[in-house]
Amino acid sequence: MDQTSAADILSFVSEAGLRGFSEADLLRGFCERLRSAGVPVARALVLIDTLHPVHEGHVFRWRREGTEFNPVTEYGRVSDGGDAARKWIVSPFHHLLVSGKTEVRCRLALGETAEFPVLEELRSEGQTDYLALIHHFAEGALGDMDGVYSSWATDEPEGFAEDQLAFLRQLLPTVALALKCISLGRVAETLVTTYLGRDAGRRVLSGRIARGVAERIGAVLWYSDLRGFTGITEAAAPDEVIPFLNDYADAIISSVHDAGGDALKLIGDGTLAIFTAEDSGTACAFALRAETLMRARIDAVSAERSVRALPVADAYLGLHIGEVFYGNIGSEDRLDFTVVGPAVNEVSRIAALCRSVEKDVLVSSAFAAAALPEDRDRFVSVGRYALRGVEKAQELFTLERG
Numbered sequence: 005m006d007q008t009s010a011a012d013i014l015s016f017v018s019e020a021g022l023r024g025f026s027e028a029d030l031l032r033g034f035c036e037r038l039r040s041a042g043v044p045v046a047r048a049l050v051l052i053d054t055l056h057p058v059h060e061g062h063v064f065r066w067r068r069e070g071t072e073f074n075p076v077t078e079y080g081r082v083s084d085g086g087d088a089a090r091k092w093i094v095s096p097f098h099h100l101l102v103s104g105k106t107e108v109r110c111r112l113a114l115g116e117t118a119e120f121p122v123l124e125e126l127r128s129e130g131q132t133d134y135l136a137l138i139h140h141f142a143e144g145a146l147g148d149m150d151g152v153y154s155s156w157a158t159d160e161p162e163g164f165a166e167d168q169l170a171f172l173r174q175l176l177p178t179v180a181l182a183l184k185c186i187s188l189g190r191v192a193e194t195l196v197t198t199y200l201g202r203d204a205g206r207r208v209l210s211g212r213i214a215r216g217v218a219e220r221i222g223a224v225l226w227y228s229d230l231r232g233f234t235g236i237t238e239a240a241a242p243d244e245v246i247p248f249l250n251d252y253a254d255a256i257i258s259s260v261h262d263a264g265g266d267a268l269k270l271i272g273d274g275t276l277a278i279f280t281a282e283d284s285g286t287a288c289a290f291a292l293r294a295e296t297l298m299r300a301r302i303d304a305v306s307a308e309r310s311v312r313a314l315p316v317a318d319a320y321l322g323l324h325i326g327e328v329f330y331g332n333i334g335s336e337d338r339l340d341f342t343v344v345g346p347a348v349n350e351v352s353r354i355a356a357l358c359r360s361v362e363k364d365v366l367v368s369s370a371f372a373a374a375a376l377p378e379d380r381d382r383f384v385s386v387g388r389y390a391l392r393g394v395e396k397a398q399e400l401f402t403l404e405r406g
Contacts, residue, residue, distance in 0.1 A: 218331025
């Protein structure tokens, strides 16, 4: 455990952070190098909060050997109660947080478990010594991400030697910095894909952020909204509206994503999405697949909500195909990565006509012409209609239900 070993390990950690290794790969490489340097770590765990609409953070684990384990897990919000909250309250990390300490050591072989259930579990599995630490970030670093929490255990009969712990403490601040760097990259990706959409998010992260830069693309356009949404919001209690929207938005957006599309914008109860492929027929097939998935998932959501006597809804859908501009539009300090063009206006008008013609889906004549031959057989004409803001009336089609 000389300074040459320390320098080699820190070189690996720095490179892992700069190159964007996964947290699990960084932890594994660090632990393997620790052991080679003479620190007999047998178990390691790292916990770091994140910014995510569902998960509060991630846990990364490493074990020298033994039973299979999951190296990466997510944990829910402690504020929501439940299993995550119960485990957190009785954890060494929570003890450190409320006590203001930065580390706690427990010699498990001597029975020093401090009434922490996780330490009793580690002792029963043969671990003899345990060290938990917090490396704090500056206050308000990013959401609830306040630091890197880590724990280290050994099954050596005499536990960790003092020089081994000193060596570990010397290295951990750099490990925490590398983990923070990697996790912030994960947070950035989560935020842009959650708020902009998957493809738009990837484009922004790749550097396509200049104002007014837009690409002309051919795409299938999807615009859906919920039947009777206005009436439901007027009749429902205010605190029921957001859960209502979330339930149905999840059914719609997950269907779009699972069929290969990208949801670009939520406008109240409306969803604007695009589907692209090397040929237009395949893109149309993706959108039709999403429509099938959406109907099944909306039915499941409505059935579950009906059991709880909650408001239910169905979705109207317009499908169109055409050229659009896809890119950054807005002011110098507020940009939106979206699609614009006459085709976008047309698909919203087509969706709005669903109410008038009493159909739950309408597709344009351009979409019907571009669809694969096997899909065209499903279309049934509902007549020619004038679309507001569109010069010529056009024939619209609906889907024949089997």
